[in-house]
Amino acid sequence: MxxxxxxxxxxxxxxxxxxxxxxxxxxxxxxxxxxxxxxxxxxxxxxxxxxxxxxxxxxxxxxxxxxxxxxxxxxxxxxxxxxxxxxxxxxxxxxxxxxxxxxxxxxNQLVLIAPARMPVRLRIVRNMPLARTLGDSRLAMANPDSVPAGKYGKAALTALGVWPSVANRLALGDNVRSTMALVERGEARLGIVYATDARASKNVTVAGAFPPGSHEPIxxxxxxxxxxxxxxxxxxxxxxxxxxxxxxxxxxxxxxx
CATH class of the missing domain: 3.40.190.10 (Periplasmic binding protein-like II)
Known part of the structure; x- marks a missing residue:
């Protein structure tokens, strides 16, 4: 049973x-x-x-x-x-x-960021002194060959006539958040991310915003x-x-x- x-x-x-x-x-x-x-x-x-x-x-x-x-x-x-x-x-x-x-x-909008503890203000215009502002540091960007934020960034820097001055001074991230982390940790003096990324972090500050006409609409x-x-x-x-x-x-x- x-x-x-x-x-x-x-x-x-x-x-x-x-x-x-x-x-x-x-x-x-x-x-x-x-x-x-x-x-x-x-x-x-x-x-x-x-x-x-x-x-x-x-x-x-x-x-x-x-x-x-x-x-x-x-x-x-x-x-x-x-x-x-x-x-x-x-x-x-x-x-x-x-x-x-x-x-x-x-x-979205593309912006230039700096570490919050080392703020920078830079007017983003044609032939801006980006390389000089970097000093002996690097510019953080997502990979411009594949990642959208990097592609937009390269297009904007090219349109503004400053890409050749920084092309060999890049710290590349796998995506936009790893790019921002390089700036947060101070491993890069400046970085290019979206405005929403900068807004989400207390450890970076916006140095300037890229003109919409400098790259394709995001x-x-x-x-x-x-x-x-x-x-x-x-x-x-x-x-x-x-x-x-x-x-x-x-x-x-x-x-x-």
Missing amino acids: QKVILRALALLAIFFHISLAPAMAQQRGPLVLAAASMQEAMNAAADAWTARRHARPVLSFAASSALARQIKSGAPADLFISADEDWMDDVEKAGFIQRGSRADLAG RYPVARLVKSRNADAEGFRRFLLSQAGQSIFARYGFTRP
């Missing part, structure tokens, strides 16, 4: 496990691959979405270039938010974006990936683009795209 009862209990356990498995799997929120500069805003957006009784999205931050490579290597993510249009274009051309899901999410596109299987992914994408979502990005210093 005891064996019969134990067998019945085991069958019930298996039944409930099978019945609950899809629901438990769906409890995981959508996996979002987002540009490193969006950390604070995206965490706030995820919290707001969770407050609406949804599973909290799983957020993974890195340089847009690194995220694009992950997607093309088969990463099972739901949404991609890039810090520029080039990497979203790259992923889209490779066939990893769901048609009709791409939209511009936010904008836009963050968002799109759903073809491998997305999470039922909440599309809803979260729409929430980010909604008035409620946009107010969160504005609160963290992002501009309208």
